[in-house]
Amino acid sequence: xxxxxxxxxxxxxxxxxxxxxxxxxxxxxxxxxxxxxxxxxxxxxxxxxxxxxxxxxxxxxxxxxxxxxxxxxxxxxxxxxxxxxxxxxxxxxxxxxxxxxxxxxxxxxxxxxxxxxxxxxxxxxxxxxxxxxxxxxxxxxxxxxxxxxxxxxxxxxxxxxxxxxxxxxxxxxxxxxxxxxxxxxxxxxxxxxxxxxxxxxxxxxxxxxxxxxxxxxxxxxxxxxxxxxxxxxxxxxxxxxxxxxxxxxxxxxxxxxxxxxxxxxxxxxxxxxxxxxxxxxxxxxxxxxxxxxxxxxxxxxxxxxxxxxxxxxxxxxxxxxxxxxxxxxxxxxxxxxxxxxxxxxxxxxxxxxxxxxxxxxxxxxxxxxxxxxxxxxxxxxxxxxxxxxxxxxxxxxxxxxxxxxxxxxxxxxxxxxxxxxxxxxx
Numbered sequence: 001x002x003x004x005x006x007x008x009x010x011x012x013x014x015x016x017x018x019x020x021x022x023x024x025x026x027x028x029x030x031x032x033x034x035x036x037x038x039x040x041x042x043x044x045x046x047x048x049x050x051x052x053x054x055x056x057x058x059x060x061x062x063x064x065x066x067x068x069x070x071x072x073x074x075x076x077x078x079x080x081x082x083x084x085x086x087x088x089x090x091x092x093x094x095x096x097x098x099x100x101x102x103x104x105x106x107x108x109x110x111x112x113x114x115x116x117x118x119x120x121x122x123x124x125x126x127x128x129x130x131x132x133x134x135x136x137x138x139x140x141x142x143x144x145x146x147x148x149x150x151x152x153x154x155x156x157x158x159x160x161x162x163x164x165x166x167x168x169x170x171x172x173x174x175x176x177x178x179x180x181x182x183x184x185x186x187x188x189x190x191x192x193x194x195x196x197x198x199x200x201x202x203x204x205x206x207x208x209x210x211x212x213x214x215x216x217x218x219x220x221x222x223x224x225x226x227x228x229x230x231x232x233x234x235x236x237x238x239x240x241x242x243x244x245x246x247x248x249x250x251x252x253x254x255x256x257x258x259x260x261x262x263x264x265x266x267x268x269x270x271x272x273x274x275x276x277x278x279x280x281x282x283x284x285x286x287x288x289x290x291x292x293x294x295x296x297x298x299x300x301x302x303x304x305x306x307x308x309x310x311x312x313x314x315x316x317x318x319x320x321x322x323x324x325x326x327x328x329x330x331x332x333x334x335x336x337x338x339x340x341x342x343x344x345x346x347x348x349x350x351x352x353x354x355x356x357x358x359x360x361x362x363x364x365x366x367x368x369x370x371x372x373x374x375x376x377x378x379x380x381x382x383x384x385x386x387x388x389x390x391x392x393x394x395x396x397x398x399x400x401x402x403x404x405x406x407x408x409x410x411x412x413x414x415x416x417x418x419x420x421x422x423x424x425x426x
Contacts, residue, residue, distance in 0.1 A: 171238065309353050
């Protein structure tokens with residue numbers, strides 16, 4: 001097998017001509033015969049006992065050519081890519097087989113899409129602005145308030161009407177034009193008034209009513225709501241079964257002991273402040289990297305093949321679908337929640353996919369330009385980082401992920417660190 005010719009036909013395309021010798025193709029035909037001989041039964045022979053020659057005489061010389069071609073094709077193409085030093089990013093297309101016989105061998109002609117050629121622009125001395133990382137008392141108080149909310153409890157209310165902030169258990173049924181519609185009925189539904197989980201205007205109309213009171217709620221579905229309810233006026237027949245209010249714990253040292261390993265509220269506040277500062281520093285670091293790499297992408301010259309963007313979009317879609325499956329949610333239900341059809345959703349993914357592909361191409365070019373390598377300690381550091389995230393040992397991570405992938409991640413981090421260190425940060 002040999003690469004007879006490789007001609008560039010564009011920035012990311014090439015035409016190849018690959019030859020397979022007569023001897024190699026003859027051997028492939030023999031393998032195809034061994035694989036398929038039980039499919040043929042000739043007069044005077046038991047099934048599977050006819051010789052290759054007898055079958056070819058009966059059915060024609062080319063009876064095993066298709067299967068033989070399937071056998072030699074992967075290795076022939078792989079060898080040609082390697083010989084031509086081609087980084088092919090999609091399956092070959094426009095395949096032609098002008099010659100195929102045991103006497104002449106095989107000639108394959110095809111077109112391929114290759115990884116883009118990249119010309120890096122300026123990537124040293126770029127400018128970025130660091131986000132502020134100061135932690136205010138308001139930041140700490142807001143986080144402490146969330147902790148207080150998470151540790152709240154609901155207590156029954158019987159001596160007043162429902163108020164915004166309460167959780168009302170309600171029965172309801174919705175009607176449009178006097179007819180009940182699908183999905184518009186619920187019983188003992190716990191609705192937090194003010195959460196915005198129902199149609200705009202619904203929760204405000206529940207507030208002010210008492211337990212066992214029956215009443216109507218009049219709303220209009222938003223124009224961007226799913227059909228057939230979009231823009232329609234509706235009446236919900238409602239009844240409140242119970243009312244609960246949120247009771248917050250006191251913010252004191254006892255609260256600190258209950259929700260943390262600390263003995264005082266001041267210690268909790270100090271811990272919150274340190275964690276917020278760390279988060280802000282990480283966010284600022286990531287934002288600087290994004291600012292810098294966006295400039296690197298803008299400054300580079302590269303014609304990205306559409307197939308790379310399409311492949312990345314498919315990958316993103318599959319990731320979304322798998323995440324939804326793990327949560328027991330069909331992708332169709334998720335799209336209905338987003339109020340998007342499949343085509344629109346995939347269109348939004350392509351925008352993100354293009355950005356990710358360009359970023360990857362730019363970083364790969366940086367790694368090559370600066371001859372960045374991953375040392376053993378870099379791979380170990382990556383394994384240790386993932387081990388902490390997934391509660392596994394570093395060795396288990398190396399086996400599961402593979403040292404090559406860990407090395408790639410390490411090189412990406414080093415490339416980002418290089419351009420950030422070479423930048424001017426304000």
